[in-house]
Amino acid sequence: MSRRISLPEDPENVAITDAEIVTSVRQRAGLLGRNDGPSDAHIVQGVRGFAREFTYWYGRVLEEAIPKFHNLVTSRINPMIRGMEYEGLPLAEVVRGLVGDYARRNYVTAGGWAIEQLAIAGSPRLHKSSAAGIDAEWHEAGATPVSNLYVIKSGTVTRNSDILKALKSHGQEAQKRLIQTNKKAVVRVHYVVTAGRRKSGYEDGVYRPSSAEFWAQAFALENEKEAVDLALAMSQQAGELLKQSDAATHIRGMESAVAAYLANPASPAQVDWEFLAQFNMLKDPELEKDHKNRLARAKAAVMKAGHKWPSGRKSKDSELASDLANAAASLSPEGSVDLLELLPQQE
Known part of the structure; x- marks a missing residue:
């Protein structure tokens, strides 16, 4: 998205x-x-x-x-x-x-x-990405800066292989852009499912955080349970507005x-x-x-x-x-x- x-x-x-x-x-x-x-x-x-x-x-x-x-x-x-x-x-x-x-x-x-x-x-870390096919970015400063690129899906989808293929391609293009400004930059591509993934993994160059790990990253919280509770609370409060x-x-x-x-x-x-x-x-x-x-x-x-x-x-x-x-x-x-x-x- x-x-x-x-x-x-x-x-x-x-x-x-x-x-x-x-x-x-x-x-x-x-x-x-x-x-x-x-x-x-x-x-x-x-x-x-x-x-x-x-x-x-x-x-x-x-x-x-x-x-x-x-x-x-x-x-x-x-x-x-x-x-x-x-x-x-x-x-x-x-x-x-x-x-x-x-x-x-x-x-x-x-x-x-x-x-x-x-x-x-709602995140103190993420911001909207300008890279094609990438939803959000989080840049970690340091001697070796890390650029985290996220594709965000609300739940599991059927055409998983097509999405991952496009994600890897977009990630490679984004990496070329980022290393032009800092050759030491490390790019990490994340495929996120905001609800429904209980285990984190890494496959074919793509990080696949659990849903809880993603919310902890987004909200800058150490405790994953607290991050899940916060995401749920914010969506429930939005329901009051709606x-x-x-x-x-x-x-x-x-x-x-x-x-x-x-x-x-x-x-x-x-x-x-x-x-x-x-x-x-x-x-x-x-x-x-x-x-x-x-x-x-x-x-x-x-x-x-x-x-x-x-x-x-x-x-x-x-x-x-x-x-x-x-x-x-x-x-x-x-x-x-x-x-x-x-x-x-x-x-």
Whole structure:
């Protein structure tokens, strides 16, 4: 997750002050009165950064996905598989299941970006890397300076070999850049899984710290258990900020669109599985006409329910968010955390 784009302001939550964030996090983590590890400022930056990042990649993506509901949800329905799964169920229940699947995939992806932001913004050591394919750097001064390069993943992913191959290549390029300024510099490349790796290792030139070891490095804490507790406390505190998120509103908007599109005209409380099967498999002018009418009904339903229907020229940030939504829709929950591999590179 090495790309970064401009982010919106923190989610509005005037009820929670910076001082309250610090006190709550330190109490949760058992670090009240401690001077080691992240400063109070780093804790605030990590918590608010997590909430801001999650809001951007989840709430905004869902909002902009509403007018693309057909491409993201209904066009991807296999009527034979889903028809079997939802046989006999009413339209409302089917829609909740379909839209819920899509939202959960985005939730996992957004959480991955947010964890990376927490690790960097909340760390007294790490800073965002400018090297291609590298998420964060930590430079240790000394007679033989050490540059630690990190690729950060929120959890285990399926295409591990592809990621490691790219990581080693990026690490070699970064090393060439660093030794130009100091020929004694030592470069260490780290492949990090922020949760789920219990043992540290070293293989093929890549350090693979346990999840606990990474958080101890990031937070400059000697005790790995304390580092794990602090990471958990900061993410939980971010959850307090996110309670005012309007993501649920966007999900309801998506449900309105999907329901209007799938409804059987002869029995509006049921899914029109026959239309769905025929339209997704046949080329027919009458089916195309029906499809366009359903799209129009979907837009009208969203507007009538009081939800936004985003339109107009998009910014580059919006286009990237749309790319994210499209790619997330096609991924399994396990693969969605590796979404970076599917998005276009941004300079």
